[in-house]
Amino acid sequence: MRSVPNYHHPYTFLFFIFVFILFPAFSVSAKTLSSTESLTISSNKSIVSRNGTFELGFFTPGSSSRWYLGIWYKKISIRTYVWVANRDNPLSHPNGSLKISDNNLVIFDHSSNTPVWSTNLTVGTSKSQVVAELLDNGNFVLRDSNNNEYLWQSFDFPTDTLLPDMKLGWDKKTGLDRVLRSWKTLEDPSSGDFSTKLETRGFPEYYVFNRESIIYRSGPWIGNRFSCVPEMKPIDYMSYTFISTNEEVSYSYHMINTDVYTTLSLSSIGTIQRQTWIEPAHTWRQLWYQPKDICDNYEKCGNYCYCDSNTLPGCNCIRGFEQRNDQEWALRDDSAGCVRKTNLSCDGRDGFVVVKKMKLPDTAATVVDRGIGLKECEAKCLKDCNCTAYANTDIRDGGSGCVIWKGGLLDIRSYANGGQDLYVKLAAADLDVKITSHGGIIGSSIGVTIFLLITIIIFGYWKRKQKTAITIQTPSVDQVRSQDLLINQVVLTSERYISRENKTDDLELPLMEFEALAMATNRFSDANMLGQGGFGIVYKGVLPDGKEIAVKRLSKMSLQGTDEFKNEVRLIARLQHINLVRLLGCCIDKGEKMLIYEYLENLSLDSHLFDKIRRSTLNWQKRFDITNGIARGLLYLHQDSRFRIIHRDLKASNVLLDNNMTPKISDFGMARIFGRDETEANTRKVVGTYGYMAPEYAMDGIFSMKSDVFSFGVLLLEIITGKRSKGFYNSNRDLNLLGFVWRSWKEGKGIEIVDPIIIDSSSSALQTHEILRCIQIGLLCVQERAEDRPMMSTVMVMLGSETTTIPQPKRPGFCVGRSLPETESSSSTQRDDELSVNQITLSVIHAR
Structure with missing residues (x-):
């Protein structure tokens, strides 16, 4: 039997008086909010869902003085906000409350006695009392107390996160168009520049906007996923729902296993991402995100042109089309796109070329007929002179439905795995081409091979006849020319065929005079x-x-x-x-x-970071964004690119900045390609830059992804301190920058090493916490033993989370450092930039 406290006992009574008087912020949770109650900031009350998963209350992001009403996960250790009510109208002081007024939810500012946010319902004439409740799925609803009819629900007004059972899209009955809009920054939940909207015209798909400009397109829903999200594979704990009718066009997902927490959110930098909570690691794991590479950028290539991240150039004309502007194409400006080699005849002689594994073109202006199959779709397209391409609307069970494009074909890309077949209309004259890109077939690659073999056999037979002939007849000049032409054609065709099969070994690049x-x-x-x-x-x-x-x-x-x-x-x-x-x-x-x-307008990172004037423009947010960009680029090289690439010379001067201060890793002269099953390699020619090289690389010539991680760690510490690793010296006689940071960290003085420009007495507690976390991440990356350093995927998780537990770093590597002043000898004959370690010549390249 549960014991019941004796509230009449004088000590018990005094205890409660003590708690409520001296601790007014003592948290009290409720399941609902009635019309006679209020939720005030000063009381620190909250509303918790019945299953304890979600909590609603007032909060301040970081140490901000702005107050918001929001919903967050209660059961997980990281405070993750999934909805904010007054995101664009915060309270400037803790003197506000949430209450039900005239059958509306209202947030009042008691200083001015004015509402700052309301549900704005005009049908506030319910005969019975209304009540507000936080449901188990995170939906905050206002309903009639006598039934479950919702008068208003937060799911109709999402912020940056799509929760399970929440819909993204349009509802004709209510007139709602539910969109996601990013936070402005990690500390500011106000409406940011990025938004995600489900386009309902034509063949529905969702877009990501930067203000009014489209930056990414998901591709249409093709039965089990969006066309250009190949990572969106069936998962046993989650199902997807897509509705496309005259009454509703929406996307949602449902959790089969409610013990798993997952979200779809739009970040403050414009990426749409799927994350799942991993309880043992106490962190959110990113399952996928878009846009991921340059081919995900909207209209990266122009009309009738598809993007392939594994080809050079990245933009390729569809078979039967050619470059619109050769000069711009040579300089990799592919925005002009491609044009037809031969105009369509529209007399029944036109045909189709199939390009496989493609992201379907922009579908805003398409015609959809889900009641016919692929053959009927082809016939329909042939009859329509304006039709330029067609495809299935559903790829399941062999394909069904028909979508037809009229006019240009924009924003196409190819996938190694994923996408679907696209049938593009060509003139009869262009149907003679045998092989299409990505395996699309008009004739057959087998046919080309057979043709070559037959031609070579005939030529060999003819040569043997020439040798064994009893009577030799001198061929005419025309015969010789014809034979030479045939031989040349065979050789050229063979070379082209072979080069197509081995194009990764002989990529072309525009040559300039x-x-x-x-x-x-x-x-x-x-x-x-x-x-x-x-x-x-x-x-x-x-x-x-x-x-x-x-x-x-x-x-x-x-x-x-x-x-x-x-x-x-x-x-x-x-x-x-x-x-x-x-x-x-x-x-x-x-x-x-x-x-x-x-050309990148802002030159290299070191030209800003170590310049007395320019460095003042690099506040902490810019430095943090630059750090994240470098980490994403390095992760792409190590994990997401077609080849696993070790850069071997990552440093501040090899990071360039564009007009928006977006970092771009450059200088791949020392880079090495790794096989997918390779983890490390050895070289006797150690070439790198003083202060950035990992110990195992400098001492033994062993390089791996972890040696790049070491360089990233050094670079991160440079970004935080504003000090160069190369040539570092201070009065405390630290061996190098890493020694200086390590000693300060061990002494609990980590904040003292931070560049004074980015932190002062006005810095927020959250910013200071974030900087200290980044110092810890940097020290983890420069640990002496390679196996102790994290992979870049783990670094990205640590950078992207505010409260994920980060391990304590071990001693950093000091294998190549500046000698202490008393040990330097003026009689030394060895150059400072040439070191010999364990009989390995180390050529140290000075920063540019």
């Missing part, structure tokens, strides 16, 4: 110089059409030779990511080797 680059850079004048390093000089150039470029002219005495040059071209040309620099072309001319990059 030396004279054109000389003119663009004003004959490589000093006035155009952007920077100088061990490999050469980088110049700004302007092409005749006004396009700005950056030209890296390698020094003839540079340590980066032809092999490194080819390596950089081959590697970076294959990479497509928003946080990697874009290579436009190259030049090889009489000993000159040059790389042409996109």
